Amino acid sequence: MQTVVIRRQPAYQCGMFLLAKIFNFFMHPGLWIGFLLLAGTILIWTRWQRIGRWVLTVTMAFAVLVTAFPIGLMMIEALENRFPIVTKFTGPIDGIIVLGGTVNHFTAKYQGQPSPTGGAERLTEFIALAKQYPKAKLVFSGGSGSVLRQGVKEAESARLFFAQQGLDTRRIVFEDRSRNTYENALNSFKLVAPKPRERWVLITSASHMPRSIGSFRKVGWNLIPFPVDFLTYRPEQRGGGFNMTTGISQFATGFRAWSGLLVYHFLGRTDALYFDHHLNGAIR
Numbered sequence: 001m002q003t004v005v006i007r008r009q010p011a012y013q014c015g016m017f018l019l020a021k022i023f024n025f026f027m028h029p030g031l032w033i034g035f036l037l038l039a040g041t042i043l044i045w046t047r048w049q050r051i052g053r054w055v056l057t058v059t060m061a062f063a064v065l066v067t068a069f070p071i072g073l074m075m076i077e078a079l080e081n082r083f084p085i086v087t088k089f090t091g092p093i094d095g096i097i098v099l100g101g102t103v104n105h106f107t108a109k110y111q112g113q114p115s116p117t118g119g120a121e122r123l124t125e126f127i128a129l130a131k132q133y134p135k136a137k138l139v140f141s142g143g144s145g146s147v148l149r150q151g152v153k154e155a156e157s158a159r160l161f162f163a164q165q166g167l168d169t170r171r172i173v174f175e176d177r178s179r180n181t182y183e184n185a186l187n188s189f190k191l192v193a194p195k196p197r198e199r200w201v202l203i204t205s206a207s208h209m210p211r212s213i214g215s216f217r218k219v220g221w222n223l224i225p226f227p228v229d230f231l232t233y234r235p236e237q238r239g240g241g242f243n244m245t246t247g248i249s250q251f252a253t254g255f256r257a258w259s260g261l262l263v264y265h266f267l268g269r270t271d272a273l274y275f276d277h278h279l280n281g282a283i284r
Contacts, residue, residue, distance in 0.1 A: 027259060029066075029252045033059055067247030075254025077232040079261070080206035083213070083225040093133045094198040097223070098126040099184050099212060100142015101205070103157040114161035119205050121228040123158065126203050127167050129226070139192060141175040141184045181208070181260075182269045185215040194221055205229035207257045214261075214270025 036059040043052025066072060102122045107115040116123065130138055140162075142154040155176035159169050175191050178184045194200060204212045206227035213225050231253070265273040 027255070029255055030248060033063060033248065063244055063248060066251040067242055067244045070250070072247065072250025072252070072254045073232050075258055076207050076250065079208075079210055079254075079257055080227065080230055080232055082210050083206070083227050086224070086226050089201075089224070091199060093129075093136050093201055093224075095137035095139065095192065095194065095200040096126060096129050096133065096203065097139040097141060097188055097192075097200060098122050098203040099181070099208070100140070100154040100158070100178070101208070102142070103154055103161065114157050114164065116161065119229045122203050122205065123161055124165075125226065125228045127162065127165050129201065129203070130167055130171070137192070138172040139175060139188055140172055141178050141188045143176045143178045143183075181212055182215050182264065184212070185219045185221065189216070189219045189221050199224065201226045203228060207231065207253070211257070211261045211264055211270060214272055215264065217271040218269060 036055055040052045040055035040059060043049060043055060046052070099122065102117060102119045104115045104117055107113075126138075126140075130136065140155055140158050142158065144153055153176040155174040159172070159174060162169050162172065173191060175184075175187050178187050192200075200221070200223045202209075202212060202216060202223040203226045206229060209225050209227045213223065216223055231250075261270070261273065264270045
């Protein structure tokens, strides 16, 4: 087992991390809806009841809109389709890196089990490629995205999962200091120090791939994108239904992915906002 030793994060990076968490909290659509419903309900019992009715009407119209129409799915699909699914590679693969966001490391710490989340395909595909390319270098990058609980690392839970699935964890370099995608790229690049001619594969969720590839390329690492954990179907495969919880959740997922990409581009943490894919030797 290998672990990375990385210097303490600069103060400005810690400040940006905290601001990002505050931004994500206040920009979640579920919070808006809850706040506006509460505000509208209070207002209709005051002399500003007309304003309250408008607030409630607009809020419910938004909720019905994202439920009746696949707005969230279309936002997610636009990101997921930037890079095609790779089923075969041309040429050798020197290394494989998978990003965190795949297990609930707090539950895993308490229960003593890996506790995979909805992004577990990142882990399973990583295992499959590791077995397919036994000589490839392996990296798992993921610490803790919690502001207050940095002592519990996702890398430990991932190590437990890989061991249970029969993958030799001595092959894997665990980078456990990263708190976000940019730090995944920066810390992993410092750790691995890839050579210019090496061919590395990056595994992460399809909707997360544009931001991830952009961040890794920004630090000077051009990888082959290997998107997994797709959430959308082709349009003709989408079924009907009217589920408000699902509609709002899908919109929240799409909004978070797009806002993260836009913020990263604004901060100069990606090399492009919405670019054409570059397969770098991978073929479908």
